[in-house]
Amino acid sequence: MPHKLDKIFYFLTFLISIIPIFLVLMLFSFLLYYSIPSIKYNGLKFFTSYYWYPGQVYLPPVNINGILVPYGSSFGILLFLYGTLITSLIALIIAFPISIVVSLAVNLYVNEKFKKLIISLIELFAAIPSVLYGLWGIVYLEPLLSNFIEPAMNKYLGFIPFFSGNIYSGAGILASSIILCLMILPIMTSVINGSILNFSTSIKEGAIALGATRYEMARLIILRGIKIQIFGAAMLGLGRALGETMAVLMVSGSVFNIMPSNIYSPINTMAEALASLLDSAFMDSTGMNLYALSELGLTLMLITLAASLIGRFIVGLGIIRGFTRGEEI
Amino acid sequence: MNIRVIKDFSFKLLGYFLILFIIAILVAITGSIIINGLHSITLKMLIENGDTTSGGIFNAIVGTWMLVGVGILFSVPIGIFSAIFIVEYGWKRYNSIVRVFTDVLTSTPSIVLGLFGYLFLVIQLGFGYSLLAGGITLGIMMLPYILRVTEISLTEVPTNIKEAAISLGAKKMDLIFRIMLPYAKNGIITSTILAISIGAGETAQLLYTAGWNNGIPNSLIKSQVAYLTYVVWAGINQPSNYSHQLAFASGLILIITVFSLIFISKYIKR
Numbered sequence: 266m267p268h269k270l271d272k273i274f275y276f277l278t279f280l281i282s283i284i285p286i287f288l289v290l291m292l293f294s295f296l297l298y299y300s301i302p303s304i305k306y307n308g309l310k311f312f313t314s315y316y317w318y319p320g321q322v323y324l325p326p327v328n329i330n331g332i333l334v335p336y337g338s339s340f341g342i343l344l345f346l347y348g349t350l351i352t353s354l355i356a357l358i359i360a361f362p363i364s365i366v367v368s369l370a371v372n373l374y375v376n377e378k379f380k381k382l383i384i385s386l387i388e389l390f391a392a393i394p395s396v397l398y399g400l401w402g403i404v405y406l407e408p409l410l411s412n413f414i415e416p417a418m419n420k421y422l423g424f425i426p427f428f429s430g431n432i433y434s435g436a437g438i439l440a441s442s443i444i445l446c447l448m449i450l451p452i453m454t455s456v457i458n459g460s461i462l463n464f465s466t467s468i469k470e471g472a473i474a475l476g477a478t479r480y481e482m483a484r485l486i487i488l489r490g491i492k493i494q495i496f497g498a499a500m501l502g503l504g505r506a507l508g509e510t511m512a513v514l515m516v517s518g519s520v521f522n523i524m525p526s527n528i529y530s531p532i533n534t535m536a537e538a539l540a541s542l543l544d545s546a547f548m549d550s551t552g553m554n555l556y557a558l559s560e561l562g563l564t565l566m567l568i569t570l571a572a573s574l575i576g577r578f579i580v581g582l583g584i585i586r587g588f589t590r591g592e593e594i
Numbered sequence: 595m596n597i598r599v600i601k602d603f604s605f606k607l608l609g610y611f612l613i614l615f616i617i618a619i620l621v622a623i624t625g626s627i628i629i630n631g632l633h634s635i636t637l638k639m640l641i642e643n644g645d646t647t648s649g650g651i652f653n654a655i656v657g658t659w660m661l662v663g664v665g666i667l668f669s670v671p672i673g674i675f676s677a678i679f680i681v682e683y684g685w686k687r688y689n690s691i692v693r694v695f696t697d698v699l700t701s702t703p704s705i706v707l708g709l710f711g712y713l714f715l716v717i718q719l720g721f722g723y724s725l726l727a728g729g730i731t732l733g734i735m736m737l738p739y740i741l742r743v744t745e746i747s748l749t750e751v752p753t754n755i756k757e758a759a760i761s762l763g764a765k766k767m768d769l770i771f772r773i774m775l776p777y778a779k780n781g782i783i784t785s786t787i788l789a790i791s792i793g794a795g796e797t798a799q800l801l802y803t804a805g806w807n808n809g810i811p812n813s814l815i816k817s818q819v820a821y822l823t824y825v826v827w828a829g830i831n832q833p834s835n836y837s838h839q840l841a842f843a844s845g846l847i848l849i850i851t852v853f854s855l856i857f858i859s860k861y862i863k864r
Contacts, residue, residue: 271766278679284672285741286695288734292702295713363612370609386617392852393623394795396826397845401623403830404630447619478602508703510798511827536705536798543709543802562709566702573701 299559314341340557348532353506356445364453391451399515411435430527436518449502460494497579504573510536535565631846634839657820664729673740681748696738704798711803722816728804736789747781791855797823
């Protein structure tokens with residue numbers, strides 16, 4: 266083959282390899298460009314108000330400080346922000362000990378053959394499409410929560426303020442958190458399991474030789490050694506939970522303008538608000554609804570990116586979604 | 595027995611209990627969808643078009659595969675050629691920049707990708723809700739995955755084989771197309787299959803890029819597309835019993851598709 270063809274091929278592949286960079290830059294600039302009118306109009310109130318109302322889009326728009334907006338509209342994301350953070354944090358609090366204990370137990374007590382089976386079964390959680398989590402959540406989890414688990418929690422844990430008060434239909438913070446917990450378990454277990462496997466065998470053997478039980482080896486040696494990776498795993502899990510849309514949309518109760526009073530209350534998150542409000546935003550002739558939702562999307566993206574990139578940096582594997590699908594990359 | 599042994603034993607019990615508990619939940623979720631799906635699905639659903647409240651899901655099945663197909667056609671060539679550049683030509687700093695940007699792309703929430711797809715593809719490029727808009731939005735999500743796996747498969751090609759090819763007089767392109775790509779073939783196919791399984795189960799990107807169609811789309815742009823995950827979401831939120839059945843039937847097809855794709859990819863890898 267002539268040398269010239271090699272050069273053409275070089276430039277061709279170079280141009281193609283720019284596409285991922287180009288896409289990310291486009292993504293940011295589009296979100297930012299569409300957010301600017303909303304940033305100008307809403308200012309800081311966007312983050313401090315929890316009242317979101319698209320306005321009367323069929324009435325003539327009103328002029329506020331020189332900007333045309335739908336009559337009666339108000340854009341505050343505090344409720345969504347709170348919902349995103351609280352559901353993800355509770356999910357993390359549940360998933361954190363489970364993933365640590367499971368990955369330790371799998372490595373300490375289970376033989377090699379079953380270990381592989383268990384790890385790949387847990388990774389199957391990541392393969393289930395998120396609408397199916399939502400489907401299961403609506404049909405089975407919500408009745409289970411509202412009929413049995415939530416009354417029991419109310420009775421026995423009611424002395425904690427956040428756990429007392431009214432019980433609703435089952436759709437709410439607790440249901441969303443449980444579903445999110447199941448969705449982030451595989452990535453956390455994978456990462457922690459990987460770092461246990463990479464942990465120096467001679468140190469582990471040394472601990473056993475000195476007479477430590479396996480539990481002592483796990484608690485005193487391994488856990489201390491992989492502290493940072495565990496933090497990274499938690500960040501990766503958090504990053505996934507923050508951006509989850511469909512499953513939460515189906516089991517959260519999708520409430521507007523009412524701050525939740527306890528863990529059983531219906532809630533709304535940023536991702537699901539974006540999914541459910543975009544439809545009506547197209548009706549708005551002033552475009553302000555779309556601008557405000559773009560700002561919401563930008564905020565969500567920045568929060569998610571912060572968590573995920575910190576996690577990726579710490580774990581240092583360049584882990585991607587596929588990692589949780591039984592593909593240790 | 596001394597206290598240390600008891601502690602060790604109780605940790606073991608706790609571990610076993612949690613492992614069994616988690617696997618039980620997995621079985622409960624997949625089992626409930628499969629059993630309900632088997633009770634709901636009928637042959638008529640599989641061959642008729644429908645609108646999530648009546649009829650069947652034929653249009654949704656076809657639409658899902660069309661969207662995934664466009665996504666794969668978009669992401670696989672870009673992913674493979676970018677990976678070739680990174681492995682064979684790229685310098686260190688450029689590669690790490692590409693890495694950071696693909697990481698950003700994977701970390702982006704799917705609904706934000708959907709919003710971008712709407713703003714850029716549907717509005718700016720004027721595709722409307724369509725196969726092209728939905729498929730490319732899916733492809734953007736698949737791209738970092740294909741890129742990364744191909745990159746790893748290409749780096750795994752043994753140096754002595756490459757050196758042997760070069761010493762026999764192979765040019766760069768011979769090396770890439772005759773030695774490296776065939777060697778990395780399995781990795782690329784595996785990643786493509788897994789990307790299909792990810793794409794088939796996505797919803798949030800498609801809500802505002804693909805729309806819904808009671809039939810089969812008749813053109814690449816400005817013709818909306820139906821997809822299975824939408825039937826699950828819309829069906830279960832409607833009161834009628836039949837739409838619940840449609841939701842479970844779509845759930846069954848989705849879960850069978852996704853799981854069998856994963857098993858196929860594991861088989862190929864081996």
